Every structure is written in C-alpha cells, then in structure tokens.
Amino acid sequence: MTPRRTPEPRNHAAGVPVRAVSVARPWAGLILHRGKDVENRTWSTRYRGLLVIHASQSWDQWPDDIARQFALPADKGGHPTGYLGVAELVDVHRHTDDRQCSPWAEPSTWHWCLTNPRPFPHPIPGPGRLGLYTPPPAVVTAARAACSGGGV
Template identity: 45%
Template structure:
C-alpha cells in the first residue's frame, strides 16, 4: 500500500467529513508548499473536536475517532476562495485545499497531531507500512463489490447481540442487500412480525417489518442518512430501532445518491475488502 508520509491534523467532525463524507475542500489560512500538490496526504483526526459543528443526523454515521490517523486523500490543487466557491464546505477568505480519492484506513493509527503539515514519527510510519491495503475499486467486480461490506455489517450485528438469521446481496442496478433478523426477545417491540434490514446503494439502510400476514415487508423506517455507515454504527442504529419501533415511512424511501454518480462510493466500499 503506497501511503504518504505527510499528515494534516483536522478537527472532528471535519476529518470524518473528508474521509467518510463528501467534503472535498479543506479550509486553511495558508497554502501548502508546491511539492505537496499532487501528492497523497494522511488525514489525522485531532484530539479535540468541535461539538455541534455539523448536524447530528450527519455525524451519527461516522466513527468520530480522535487523536489518530484515519485515512488518506490526494491533494490535487489549491486556490483562494472567490465568490462563494466550493459550497457548502468552502469558507470565504481562506485557501481551499482540493481533495480527492478519500480512503479510510481499516484501523485508525493513534498518534498526537501537530500544526501545519507534519511527518509522523518512525513507529507510526512503520504501522502505516504494514496497514491492510485498501483494494482498488477498479480491481473488484462491480456487482460483487458490496458483499464484503454487508458481511461486515452482519458480523457487527452479531457482535452486538442482534441475531442474524440470513443475509443476501443482489447484483442489481442499484445494488441492494437484505438481512433477515431472528425473531425473539430482541425483536419483541415488533410482536410477531418478521423483521429485517434492507440496503440500497442509493438509499442506505432501513429496518423493515411486516404488519400483515402477507409474507413480505409492509413497513420500513430509515436508519440514518448515510448510504454506507460503518458496520458498528449500523449495528448500534439497529439495536436502538429494535428497542423502540420507529414510525414507518409514508411515501418513498429517501434517496441520497444515484448509483451512476461519480463520487467516492466505490472507494468507500473497497475499505471492507480483504
């Protein structure tokens, strides 16, 4: 895995917004050296977050790691803010660092941060050198690319005590998946209904249940608004939804992206590949 050696410390939730979200510009009061343009960059999540900087509905789906290197990006350019450019992330009177190709590290590497661009200590660089590589999106069969993620979610559910009966992925356009939960004490809030989880690469996750003896789901409720929350986050959202049954949606399931979008979704999926 070809990792960069220079890091930039960014406070949460902005670090997660870059690595796991859609933030593609970092605001700084100074421009990076010309040698940094076009090079990869380590994203370090600072120890001290900014509470309430982003809506909880957005940040709930992100890990919120503090005091660690959490991923990498490519620094492709820099420009001065002009005329409200780079909305909604760009700030006025700032240098906008242009970022692409965000890739989360499989396991964050704890270390203290520093001001401006900095080089991690040798022991951290050694850990980075042995980090599990993130697969290239282009090397993974497109219609199978979501299977490792769904498998990781099923494992996270089981680890949290949510019994999984079965799971399956569908090679549709958009790609989808279904996890059937075992009925029992954990699903008591749903009575005799069958309960499951539905996933779509356009809509993310929903908990679903049948309200009639129809043999199919008749009601569903969104589980967050991130199409690709971490398995741990999704497991926690599911546990909460099993404790208190949410109000079912009225109307269509929300859509947050299109399966044909040219975004970082494929890179995020490959984080879960072996």
C-alpha cells in the same frame, strides 16, 4: 461555478513523499466518510499528493444543519482520534467570490481540494502536529497499502 476536473489517482510507490495534516473532529471523519472534499485552512502549501488525515483531539462544534444532514453522532466518542485514512491533495487555492469550488468551501480561507478518500480499516493511534508533516513510518506504510488496495 466552474466544475472541477477530478485527476487520475497517482502512483504512491515507496520513495514518493507522504504528508499528514491534523484536522479537528468531526471534520476529519467527514473528509473520509461523508464527501467533504475541501479542507479550509488559513495557510497555503505547494505540496500535492498523498495526504494522511489525522483526527486531532480538538473538537469543532458544527452547525446544527450539518449535524442533521449527515446524522452525526452528538458525542465525541462517535468520532475517533488518530490517523484515519488518506486522500489526494490535488489543488490549493484562495477563496474568491466567483470561485465556489465546493459546498464545503468557506470564505476567506485557502481551499485544500481533496479527492479519492480511503479510510483505514481502523484508526491508527498517534499524536498529530501543527502544519503539514511527515507521519510516522507505520502510518506511511498504512497509507501506501490503502492506495494499492491492500489492508492495514
């Protein structure tokens, strides 16, 4: 396994695009709080940059070993929905047998490689969408504040 280089954080000043992706619970929270550095997708994107993580209403059952390893709450109430925070999308590549980029990477998927997760102080309510999308203006403002070290 070749180690990944962690890029320097980018400047996310006004005018720089911000995108969002909806992720099933509990995976969205794991990205921001527990070191999940790859989001597995069936599709690729050319976008690189600030990615707002939205926790969708959908619930994905995790394997028991992951639940035990991270001491995850068993109930959905322990995993909020809405816009939870931001991360840097630094690379997207297809899984290959000789490229296991992260323990979170799954075979036969596109690996969206994430760094610099920054949770918002509180979830921001709002619906998600399919695909990569531009989040509401208040969420973009919160994302830029999180990147500059400011609060929401």
